[in-house]
Amino acid sequence: ALEKKVVKSRVGEKVSLPCCHEIPSSESLHKYRVYWQKNVTDVVLAYSEGNMIFRHERYQNRTEMDLWNLTLWISPVEILDNGSYQCVVQRNSVVVCDKTIILIVTADFSKPNIMAEVSADSCESTEMVITCSSHGGFPKPKISGALNNMSVEWNASWVSMSNLSPYNVTGKLMLNVTKDVNVTCSVEYDGFAKSTSLLLKKTNNCIVPPVPPPYNVITASIIIVITFILAITLAARYLPRHVCSHCCKRQDSVGVKESMKAPVSSKGTAETSSV
Known part of the structure; x- marks a missing residue:
């Protein structure tokens, strides 16, 4: 079985892919043929009798x-360099060794951007559409998140020109917010992760109107008010007549008394004068 080794690198870095043979100090490269090829069919670099006889145009000035x-150096690493490489060494037309190396290339994603859009609002809750997006990374990522440290699942979608092109990822989440909540979005790719958090605040803190009193309370209150108004009305009509009639009776009695006293007074005067 062919020996396989996995090498990881990021875009822009310098990476080394080890071969399976080392030229003894007593010999030279002139006795060997060395082939570095990608995905079995594409020759990256080839040496024969100590001289480079071929280099792929995509690797010009980078290898x-x-x-x-016989280590192959690639710098700077590109996403298209991702894949399987093979080092084949021959001596006098006899294969000395054949080794496969898997190069895994990663490109950093941008820091996730979280946006919240209110779709409906009420005193009790606020409905929001949460969008988390990140771009420019490789390989295809996984998007995850949390609400107040409780895991949530995003509805994710990816966009890429090909399987060896940068990815853009977008996740959406529908939330019914009844109180302030902290949302976290994480983009994970090949052991790396980028995260962002955002505090979502319930937007409408309106005051709930007071509950109206029961029907029987309203009815009783109306009866009391009507009774009070009737009492005032009757009192206003009755009291003036009663007071007036009482005053008239008092005036009549006073007049009678005065008329009765007058003759007595005149009689006394007459008696005095006769004496």
């Missing part, structure tokens, strides 16, 4: 090979 341990 070099160590002339003793």
Whole structure:
């Protein structure tokens, strides 16, 4: 079985892919043929009798090979470099070794951007559409999140020109917010992660109107008010007549008394004068 080794690198870095043979100090590269190829069919670099006889145009000015341990160096690494590489060494037309190396390339995603859009609002709750997006990374990521440290599942979608192109990822979440809540969005790719958090506040803190009193309370209150008004009306009509008639009776009695006293007074005067 062919020996396989996994090498990881990020876009823009310099990476080394080790071969399976080292030229002895007593020999030179002139006795060997060395082939570095990608995905079996594409030759990256080839040496024969100590001289480079081929280099793929996509690797121009980005590759070099160590002339003793036959390590292939690639710099700067690109997303398209992701894949399987094979180092084949021949001596006198006999295969000395054949080794496969898997190069896994990653490109950092942007920091996730969280946006919240209110779709409906009321005193009790606020309905929001939460969108989390990140772009420019590789390989295809996974998007995850949490609400107040409780895991949630995003409805995710990805956009990429090809399987060896940067990815843009967008996740959506429908929330019914009844109180302030902290939402976290994480984009994970090949052991790396980028995260962002956002505090969502319930927007409408309106005052709930007071509950009206029961029907029987309203009815009793109306009866009391009507009774009070009738009492005032009757009192206003009755009291003036009663007071007036009482005053008239008092005036009549006073007049009678005065008329009775007058003759007595005149009689006394007459008696005095006769004496």
